[in-house]
Amino acid sequence: MMHKINDYTKSHEAFARAKRVIPSGIYGHQGPAEGCFIPTDAFPYFSSRAQGSYFWDVDGNRFIDYMCAYGPNILGYNDPDVDEAARKQREMGDCITAPTERMIEFAELLVDTVACADWAFFAKNGNDATSGAVLCARAYTHRKKIVFFKGYYHGVSAWTQKADYPGVLEEDVANNIYIPWNDLDALHTVFETYKGQIAAVIGQPYMHGNFADNQLPKAGFWQEVRRVCTENDTVLIIDDVRAGFRLDIAGSDHYFGFEADLICFCKALANGYNVSALCGKEFLKNTMSSLSYTGSYWLSAVPFAAGIACIQKMKRLDMPRMLIEKGQKLSDGLLAAAHKYGYDLHISGVPSLFYLRLADDPTLMLHQAWIAECVKRGVYFTNHHNHFINASLSDEDIRETVEIADEAFAVLRQRNGSSVNRA
Amino acid sequence: MTDTRTKAFLNLHAILGSLPMLCALDADASALLQAKNTDRTVGICVTNGPAGIFSFQGGACTYTECTPGTPSTLGTPSTLDRRACDILLSFPTPEKFNGMIDGTVTPIPKKGLTKAGFLTGPFTRLTDRLTAYLRPEKAALADPAFFRISTYLMFHVIAHAVCCIGNEDAIGQLSASYIPDGTLLLSAGSDISFAICFKDHKLTLSADPAKEHITSEMRFADLTTARALFDGAINAVSSVGDGIIQMRGMIPQVDNVNRILDRVALYLA
Numbered sequence: 079m080m081h082k083i084n085d086y087t088k089s090h091e092a093f094a095r096a097k098r099v100i101p102s103g104i105y106g107h108q109g110p111a112e113g114c115f116i117p118t119d120a121f122p123y124f125s126s127r128a129q130g131s132y133f134w135d136v137d138g139n140r141f142i143d144y145m146c147a148y149g150p151n152i153l154g155y156n157d158p159d160v161d162e163a164a165r166k167q168r169e170m171g172d173c174i175t176a177p178t179e180r181m182i183e184f185a186e187l188l189v190d191t192v193a194c195a196d197w198a199f200f201a202k203n204g205n206d207a208t209s210g211a212v213l214c215a216r217a218y219t220h221r222k223k224i225v226f227f228k229g230y231y232h233g234v235s236a237w238t239q240k241a242d243y244p245g246v247l248e249e250d251v252a253n254n255i256y257i258p259w260n261d262l263d264a265l266h267t268v269f270e271t272y273k274g275q276i277a278a279v280i281g282q283p284y285m286h287g288n289f290a291d292n293q294l295p296k297a298g299f300w301q302e303v304r305r306v307c308t309e310n311d312t313v314l315i316i317d318d319v320r321a322g323f324r325l326d327i328a329g330s331d332h333y334f335g336f337e338a339d340l341i342c343f344c345k346a347l348a349n350g351y352n353v354s355a356l357c358g359k360e361f362l363k364n365t366m367s368s369l370s371y372t373g374s375y376w377l378s379a380v381p382f383a384a385g386i387a388c389i390q391k392m393k394r395l396d397m398p399r400m401l402i403e404k405g406q407k408l409s410d411g412l413l414a415a416a417h418k419y420g421y422d423l424h425i426s427g428v429p430s431l432f433y434l435r436l437a438d439d440p441t442l443m444l445h446q447a448w449i450a451e452c453v454k455r456g457v458y459f460t461n462h463h464n465h466f467i468n469a470s471l472s473d474e475d476i477r478e479t480v481e482i483a484d485e486a487f488a489v490l491r492q493r494n495g496s497s498v499n500r501a
Numbered sequence: 502m503t504d505t506r507t508k509a510f511l512n513l514h515a516i517l518g519s520l521p522m523l524c525a526l527d528a529d530a531s532a533l534l535q536a537k538n539t540d541r542t543v544g545i546c547v548t549n550g551p552a553g554i555f556s557f558q559g560g561a562c563t564y565t566e567c568t569p570g571t572p573s574t575l576g577t578p579s580t581l582d583r584r585a586c587d588i589l590l591s592f593p594t595p596e597k598f599n600g601m602i603d604g605t606v607t608p609i610p611k612k613g614l615t616k617a618g619f620l621t622g623p624f625t626r627l628t629d630r631l632t633a634y635l636r637p638e639k640a641a642l643a644d645p646a647f648f649r650i651s652t653y654l655m656f657h658v659i660a661h662a663v664c665c666i667g668n669e670d671a672i673g674q675l676s677a678s679y680i681p682d683g684t685l686l687l688s689a690g691s692d693i694s695f696a697i698c699f700k701d702h703k704l705t706l707s708a709d710p711a712k713e714h715i716t717s718e719m720r721f722a723d724l725t726t727a728r729a730l731f732d733g734a735i736n737a738v739s740s741v742g743d744g745i746i747q748m749r750g751m752i753p754q755v756d757n758v759n760r761i762l763d764r765v766a767l768y769l770a
Contacts, residue, residue: 093742093743094743097736097739097742097743101736101738101739102736102738102739102742103738103739103742104742105738109738109742110741110742111737111738111741111742112738114752115741115742116747116748116749116752117744117747117749118741118742118743118744118747119744123742240675240679241672241675242672242673242675242676242757242760242761242763242764243760244763248672289751289752289753440716440751441683441715441716441717441750441751442749442750442751442752443749443750446749446750462752
């Protein structure tokens with residue numbers, strides 16, 4: 079069966095309206111520029127609703143959604159257990175002068191769940207958690223420098239960006255040190271060069287940067303990073319905002335067999351309710367207490383209630399194992415479809431956070447064309463970013479996805495003939 | 502913040518370096534070079550800065566970059582052969598050269614004093630004509646022919662300026678350090694295209710885009726779109742959403758060139 083090609087008339091009308099009153103219409107990662115809508119006419123711009131594994135755009139097109147709101151949707155959109163917990167708390171109060179006990183319960187649950195956590199500190203976005211972690215590390219060590227792994231993403235504060243980004247000062251990033259991922263020699267060198275000056279090493283549990291195959295840590299990599307940090311009294315920060323709970327319910331550091339000093343969560347923490355958490359070791363608790371770091375909505379109760387329900391359900395369902403199995407099933411289907419048409423599809427990263435790349439064309443134009451054909455037919459992939467599996471994704475969804483991917487490969491093959499060319 | 506030395510590269514290679522295109526596109530400019538005693542070779546040499554040779558012959562102009570020790574943004578490195586120059590303008594500092602471009606410094610030829618009439622005559626009229634196209638009166642742009650030449654030249658200056666800034670400016674070099682090897686095609690409709698080649702984080706402007714293996718593209722729907730973007734009349738990000746600017750291929754090339762383009766605006770302001 080050939081799938082219908084989506085029409086996006088209303089999306090584009092809405093965009094024309096949006097750009098009159100909103101900078102660039104849709105800013106950031108969900109917009110057509112940063113979101114790499116290539117070509118733009120293959121992608122929907124605005125959604126109208128979501129349920130389970132799907133969202134519908136304003137034109138009524140349904141998508142099997144493999145971006146999951148870029149991560150937050152882990153149980154399925156509108157999960158009944160999480161939404162019920164949130165509803166009950168909303169009736170009692172949300173943003174109140176004094177925080178509710180949900181905050182304590184949520185912190186207790188995280189301390190019981192996350193292997194390296196002795197305490198939890200709450201905020202709203204992943205960027206709040208990573209920025210809090212860096213502040214904490216600098217306050218504890220009285221040092222300035224932070225080591226990053228190239229290809230990182232730790233948020234949008236000035237310290238996370240680069241000196242050539244608009245509005246960022248060279249001074250904002252003057253204490254950033256960048257080393258290649260998986261390069262222990264480089265790590266040793268910077269610790270020798272900046273002895274006694276490095277406040278923290280910050281890294282995602284594995285390299286899930288954009289536009290490139292995702293890379294897992296080499297055997298022993300994190301263990302050596304851990305050893306070097308400990309030896310140099312440097313704080314080891316794991317940014318688990320993206321991967322958190324999709325690898326290991328106890329934290330991605332636990333998955334890779336080491337312990338972070340600070341670990342940052344957001345996205346999957348509350349199935350879409352807006353809360354982030356910074357968890358840490360006991361020795362950093364007093365320092366965290368000393369920071370002047372808070373926000374108007376950081377202690378709101380509804381997201382805490384949602385987070386509690388989300389974590390409890392993820393534990394009940396053995397969530398990472400389930401997502402990895404679903405991701406593997408999907409990966410197997412996509413690889414078989416690619417193989418059928420003679421395409422070299424690379425799938426990297428952990429299956430619950432899989433990254434796709436058609437390796438036949440290093441310019442990525444062929445890959446972008448394939449992704450566009452999938453999206454036009456109702457499978458929401460991106461061409462630049464890792465994807466996300468959620469618990470509500472069914473075998474039928476996977477079957478339909480593979481069917482559409484197959485059809486998209488057929489379109490490319492017809493367009494390009496027997497030889498592999500750029501689209 | 503802009504860097505004086507980088508500005509000198511941009512002034513010589515990108516702006517004066519557009520004289521060949523001006524002569525090719527504008528019959529009046531070409532005519533200026535068809536008078537008597539206008540077949541001349543002019544060398545410009547800036548200490549601790551760029552160097553290049555302009556050859557004017559039969560109404561046409563060619564430009565060769567020849568800055569020792571620095572990558573040529575045209576990919577044709579050579580040394581400045583003083584003997585080949587009828588006229589040589591030598592500047593002790595980038596500031597002095599930039600002053601000539603701004604009109605605050607009057608150069609005295611180090612060689613070719615007897616031919617200096619070419620500088621004060623045809624060459625000055627040529628650069629005045631270039632300025633008219635690059636800093637056009639709004640009314641002049643209403644003429645389609647003028648609009649076309651002006652936008653071609655502006656596009657060329659910007660593409661070349663990207664190379665200068667990516668190679669010489671400290672922040673531009675940072676952006677360039679994230680650009681993988683390959684070639685970005687910048688085009689406006691079917692009218693015009695430029696290709697910027699990246700090799701080991703050095704940028705060169707291709708002499709012939711059609712011969713390059715293109716690894717990324719940034720396409721403006723037409724010259725009007727390109728003009729509007731260069732003039733700041735439209736926003737690049739929302740224009741991507743509108744589909745009037747399209748990109749594909751190795752997006753880190755597009756993305757980092759966009760960061761350099763921000764600095765082009767700063768240098769050309």
